[in-house]
Amino acid sequence: MTTTAPGTAAGRLPDFPWDSLEAARARAAQHPGGLVDLSIGTPVDETPEVLRTALAAAGDSPGYPTALGTRELRAAAAGWLRRRLGVTVADPFGADPSVIPTVGSKELVALLPTLLGLHEGTVLIPEVAYPTYEVGAVLSGLAVRRTDTPPDDPAGVVLVWLNSPGNPHGRVLSDDELRTWVAWGRAHGVPVVADECYATLGWDVQPRSLLHPAVAGEDHTGLLAVHSLSKQSTAAGYRAGLLSGDPALVRQVWEVRRHLGLLVPGPVQAAMAAALADDAHVDAQRERYGARRERLAAAVRATGARIDHSEAGLYLWVTRDEDCWATVDWLAGLGIVPAPGSFYGPAGARHVRMALTATDERIDAAVQRLTAGDRGRH
Known part of the structure; x- marks a missing residue:
């Protein structure tokens, strides 16, 4: 089905989706252990030395x-x-x-x-x-x-x-x-x-x-x-x-x-x-993401949630067979913020996306909250 018809760009651009997560972020931030933001896939590890050295050398x-x-x-x-x-x-x-x-x-x-x-x-x-x-x-x-x-x-x-x-x-x-x-x-x-x-x-x-x-x-x-x-x-x-x-x-x-x-x-x-x-830094970063993926996926499954696809990339595609915003609310209660699947089209309305791009400490915090069965509201 056609989801977007032709029209004037300024009048047809959608709202920036992540702005709608402000309430979930505010709720998650009240958790005693702080916010674990898995909603945006932005890297957090250090940029490898091979890039920084080359960038500096070309600074003139x-x-x-x-x-x-x-x-x-x-x-x-x-x-x-x-x-x-x-x-x-x-x-x-x-x-x-x-x-x-x-x-x-x-x-x-x-x-x-x-x-x-x-x-x-x-x-x-x-x-x-x-x-x-x-x-x-x-x-x-x-x-x-x-x-x-x-x-x-x-x-x-x-x-x-x-x-x-x-x-x-x-x-x-x-x-x-x-x-x-x-x-x-x-x-x-x-x-x-x-x-x-x-x-x-x-x-x-x-x-x-x-x-x-x-x-x-x-x-x-x-x-x-x-x-x-x-x-x-x-x-x-x-x-x-x-x-x-x-x-x-x-x-x-x-x-x-x-x-x-x-x-x-x-x-x-x-x-x-x-x-x-240089392949070495790529392989090293891949190992970091792989370790985070293994820990987080096990914790998600321990809650009874299901992970669909996710055979590659930097995200877990998670569902509890409910509206994605209900899952966002549940995770916000644990101090965790995912991206609702509806951001990505109507077919994503019963999933959330959880990014692997958080520090080991924050991934471990999410794992602890999920595996502890902490369903409380904070």
Whole structure:
């Protein structure tokens, strides 16, 4: 079903969802042990030294950075895609570049329809989805349709967003599902874009990139992938992302970004190049998140709640088979704040999302409250 109709962006943008959690946060903050905020997936661990050293070394940066990205960054990005995801992009130094840096991934998600010149038609997004896919469509005056399968009728569809591993639910699309979308998009001339910001955080399964040859075939025609250093490199404050795939589409995005001044700062580009060439810090951070996930998941299940999907990514998709706001209220009584599933679409209305991005001390506090059976109201 269409959830958003075309219209003036200023008049159709939704309220910022997390503002509606103020009452839950206030209630949770009254808990004697303090608030455990698991509602927003913002990293809390130290940014690794490899990034900080490279950032500082490039601090003398008087000139404008390039929207295309330095040669060092593009080489490091291509190497990372090949080494970590099994993806070989076309020549990153070609006239039509196959990979460019972005100011984090959220701005790219929000602006991609505009950068591609899409101003009429419908954007397909997952049934349960990161809100910014819809925001980006609204900003371009496009309609939105939620679906997890390609529609029989492609009329009016101008862009497809996939998200695997998914935010909020951690669901990973199978190779067959990805190939089905690739074939559908190519058959109808519709770009298919995969948000793969959690690609290095597979737990029960190993996520596959849309650009992998087992999915995309011999080239990346009609396909794009979005990646981010925010979680894997604990660098959300750096605003460091990547766009890669079909060189014709990447070039179109790059050309518009040059006009708009969407430039990743030079020192950040240096830090990105260093980070993308180093696997050790990524693996170390993955171990931290994995340990937190194991402890928190066990405590959630001990309450009788169920965890759906969550086979990858940074969240637990939790349900007590009740309205999500009832679950928010229950957890707030324990001093814990999750994100209600309704933030992510009607299909999420009976789940909450619990982030793993809290300190070990705060995760342990949540575990203690959940396992102690503390149902009291504070």
